[in-house]
Amino acid sequence: xxxxxxxxxxxxxxxxxxxxxxxxxxxxxxxxxxxxxxxxxxxxxxxxxxxxxxxxxxxxxxxxxxxxxxxxxxxxxxxxxxxxxxxxxxxxxxxxxxxxxxxxxxxxxxxxxxxxxxxxxxxxxxxxxxxxxxxxxxxxxxxxxxxxxxxxxxxx
Numbered sequence: 001x002x003x004x005x006x007x008x009x010x011x012x013x014x015x016x017x018x019x020x021x022x023x024x025x026x027x028x029x030x031x032x033x034x035x036x037x038x039x040x041x042x043x044x045x046x047x048x049x050x051x052x053x054x055x056x057x058x059x060x061x062x063x064x065x066x067x068x069x070x071x072x073x074x075x076x077x078x079x080x081x082x083x084x085x086x087x088x089x090x091x092x093x094x095x096x097x098x099x100x101x102x103x104x105x106x107x108x109x110x111x112x113x114x115x116x117x118x119x120x121x122x123x124x125x126x127x128x129x130x131x132x133x134x135x136x137x138x139x140x141x142x143x144x145x146x147x148x149x150x151x152x153x154x155x156x
Contacts, residue, residue, distance in 0.1 A: 033143035044153045059108040067134035069106050076127040077119040086110040121154045
């Protein structure tokens with residue numbers, strides 16, 4: 001009986017270490033660019049004459065910890081900074097989701113200032129920064145295909 005309890009205890013410790021390290025690595029993953037870290041969607045709006053009116057970005061980040069997105073974000077274009085107020089939402093894990101039963105979905109929606117649109121079109125590098133309430137900051141550049149897509153969408 002003592003041997004069984006020892007083996008069972010060691011197995012519990014191993015499963016706990018694996019679970020904690022796995023969820024920590026997912027929540028603190030590294031990436032070279034923004035779309036490798038999370039899902040992004042960039043859209044522009046135009047008036048009835050086809051003139052560019054604005055641009056918005058939606059971002060989805062999936063995490064295991066309960067940290068919530070803060071309602072602020074920043075856009076960097078070749079060193080220029082645009083601070084923005086974002087709309088955020090966190091969705092708790094869905095019941096019955098057998099693939100990711102403990103994973104939360106964090107959504108961020110931001111409208112870019114009109115003054116940033118011309119800067120994005122001219123920029124060699126565009127970075128986006130967003131924040132979590134646990135102190136974690138995500139600051140990543142767009143990759144080349146995403147930057148080209150954004151620039152094409154912003155053609156007047």
